[in-house]
Amino acid sequence: MKIIIHRGNEEIGASCIEVQTAQTRVIFDVGLELEGKPAVVPQNIGGVAALFITHAHPDHYGLISKVPAEIPAYCGALTEDIMRIMGTFNPRFGEVNRTFRHFAHGEPVQIGDITITPYATDHSVPDSHAFQVEADGKRILISGDFRAHGRKTALMEICARAVHTPDALVVDGTCVVERAPEEPQATVCNSEKEVEDGILKILKEEKLPAFIDASSINVDRIISAFKAAKSAGRTFAVDIYTALILWIMNKRYGHIVPINEWEGFRVISRCDLARPQRRTLYANQDRLGLSDFISTLYRVGVVKPETIARNPSQYLIKFNRREELIRELGIREYSYIYSMWSGYMSPQYDEQGRFQRLRNSPNVRFHFIHTSGHATWDELCWFIDEVAPGKLIPFHTSYPQGFREKYPDAIIGVKEIEV
Ligand SMILES: [Zn+2]
Ligand SMILES: [Zn+2]
Known part of the structure; x- marks a missing residue:
């Protein structure tokens, strides 16, 4: 069995790994470059038997x-x-219109002479998976993006135990960087629980209207915000897109995350500022099967800006058009929690200096509260040692050489690896 690293062994982004035997080729992930550089699918992709997305x-x-x-x-x-939802609400990611087959945790899928077993992992987006790949009497573990400090840490132990001593491990090395990235004055948390506690502290101490910027598909983070708001006696109010991600998760998994019929959770959906997302919702309701979700937006779980304006300090708000909402609410002084990758605040991404202005504003209590979606070095070492692979192949990292200090035999800069 051979592993071909098409992209991603010396960069974060554009992930694409192929595993092939004499008869079968399978591709794992076809990712975009993170920085908008062109990325291409592998040549001869027509001969591939299947594609798996982590x-x-x-x-x-x-x-x-x-x-x-x-x-x-x-x-x-x-x-x-x-x-599908991301592509619809964020056209820059492109609409996803093809058909998919679904796999489930621990259930092997046979593709020619290759057996692929998915294992659910802990990452910032839900439903992330690692894959055990078996063929020719050998086993490979492809970790996908993972961490062990979110809300599903036990999954990494389950995966490590299930795929013990594979012949090779292709592992997410995002945290391995040449030098520590310069963080702005920041609170970087060690775990999702610390994020929740950090948000709660701000809500309790500052007692101001509070706004949070976080990725809507980082459901662990949305839950942290919701729980912190609840513990502070506040209502968590979100935009339609965020509510939709939670709703779709509940539809798949049962009611495990807050949605708008829950106490303390509201959707800001019936105002002019929500109109673009509402339009997108209506335009795609048949294609994406969203009419049930739309009906929830007209029940009890909705809050209007005029209601928030009466007592804005009773809310924690995540809204896509935050600045316009703040103007409409007439709020002057507020807590702002930035809860995403710090890089988006750098001049490279924030060309208009919006974050700098927020940080400098006397009316804004600016906070950076975040924990990475990727394993820390300690977690990574724990996982590698627990899995105990024959070959170690760093992946999804800008500095694979950083592995060599602890793992001198790590395979670096090799595109094709015989297992
Ligand atoms: Zn990634
Ligand atoms: Zn990821």
């Missing part, structure tokens, strides 16, 4: 529309939902 981040699935429709594509059921 999770719904564009650096893992973003080139899906370039994969011929006749190649079967496999992903988790929720991953398909998220990819």
Whole structure:
């Protein structure tokens, strides 16, 4: 069995790994470059027997529309939902319109002479998976993006135990960087629980109207915000897109995350500022099967800006048009919690200096509260040692050389690896 690293062994983004035997080729992920550089699907992709997607981040699935429709594509059921919704609400990711076959945790899928067993992992987007790949009497573990400090840490132990001593491990090395990235004055948390506690502290101490910017598909983070708001006696109010991600997750998994019929959770859906998302929702309700969700937006779980304006300090708000909403509410002084990757605040991404202005504003209590979707070095070492692979192949990292200090035999800069 051979592993071909098409992209992603010396960069974060554009993930694409192939595993092949004499008879069968399978591709794992077809990702976009994170920094908008062109990325291409592998040559001869027409001869591939199947494509497997680890999770719904564009650096893992973003080139899906370039994969011929006749190649079967496999992903988790929720991953398909998220990819479709993301592409619809964020046109820059492209609409996802192909068909998928679904896999489930621990259930092997046979593709020619290759057996692929998905294992659910802990990552910032739900429904992320690692894959055990078996053929020719050998086993490989492809970790996908993972961490062990979210809300599903036990999954990493389950995966490590289930795929013990594979012949090779292709592992997410995002945290391994040449030098520590410069963080702005920041609170970087060690776990999702610390994020929740950090938000709660701000809500309790500052007692101001509070706004949070976080990724809507980072459901662990949305739950942290909701729980913190609840503990502070506040209502968590979100935009339609965020509510829709939670709703679709509940539809797949049962009612496990807050949605708008829950106490303390509201959707800001019936105002002019919500109109663009409402339009997108209506325009795609048949294609995406969203009419049940739309009906929830007209029940009890909705809050209007004029209601918030009466007592804005009783809310924690995540709204896509935050600045306009703040103006409409007439709020002067507020707490602002930035809860995403710090890089988006750098001049490279924030060309208009919006975050700098927020940080400098005397009316804004600016906070950076975040924890990574990727394993820390300690978690990574724990996972590698627990899995105890024959060969170690760093992946999804800008500095694979950083592995060498602890793992001198790590395979670096090699595109084709015989297992
Ligand atoms: Zn990634
Ligand atoms: Zn990811």
